[in-house]
């Protein structure tokens with residue numbers, strides 16, 4: 638089997654401060670005295686699954702179940718606390734609104750910044766610039782600082798950049814929920830065009846309808862635990878039956 642992503646026994650632990658520390662000085666004093674208490678929290682616990690090349694794969698689960706954390710592990714933003722993963726191909730992550738943008742910079746500047754972060758040359762981004770702004774329909778705002786953009790406008794730019802740089806693996810996290818109906822339609826058309834070209838698609842969405850129309854397979858994660866892997870239909874059915882877990 639040819640895999641795009643292999644997740645082997647991955648856990649991610651966060652340390653959560655147990656009490657509020659109001660200043661940096663107090664934080665260091667407590668740290669030196671060893672009195673700064675933290676709770677360990679596992680956002681993912683021993684999760685394993687594979688995503689085949691060319692698959693369209695969804696992550697489902699309720700709020701806080703660990704879906705975005707898993708996308709960040711796959712994109713290399715977080716390192717697993719234990720376990721390991723294999724990623725086969727060039728990834729374009731489209732994660733969390735604005736995560737990759739500098740809000741003080743304009744849309745134009747952010748296209749080049751994002752391109753550089755994704756490892757593309759300035760020339761390559763120049764060649765693709767018009768197509769990116771065309772797809773996002775943002776010509777009227779191209780020289781406006783992104784802090785003045787709505788979440789839908791940010792999502793449009795993020796999606797355009799991630800899809801136009803021609804990735805092998807496209808990661809889409811919830812952006813479709815903030816786009817309007819017109820843009821959502823465009824995104825879904827773009828994703829099916831990319832699927833036809835053999836791009837592996839990994840999607841997080843709270844819309845079961847959208848998952849069923851876009852994805853073949855899925856994984857259900859609940860409170861950091863893997864509950865089920867299978868066809869999108871089977872996994873969504875099981876998730877909907879047990880979503881109050």
Ligand SMILES: Nc1ncnc2c1ncn2[C@@H]1O[C@H](COP(=O)(O)OP(=O)(O)OP(=O)(O)O)[C@@H](O)[C@H]1O
Pocket residue numbers: 651652653680698699700701702703704705706707
């Ligand atoms: N950097 C962090 N530090 C501490 N805890 C974190 C961090 N990132 C995520 N968490 C916690 O890990 C858990 C999983 O979060 P995650 O964002 O992966 O959930 P999610 O399934 O994507 O949720 P949603 O559907 O609400 O987007 C949550 O309880 C969250 O509070």
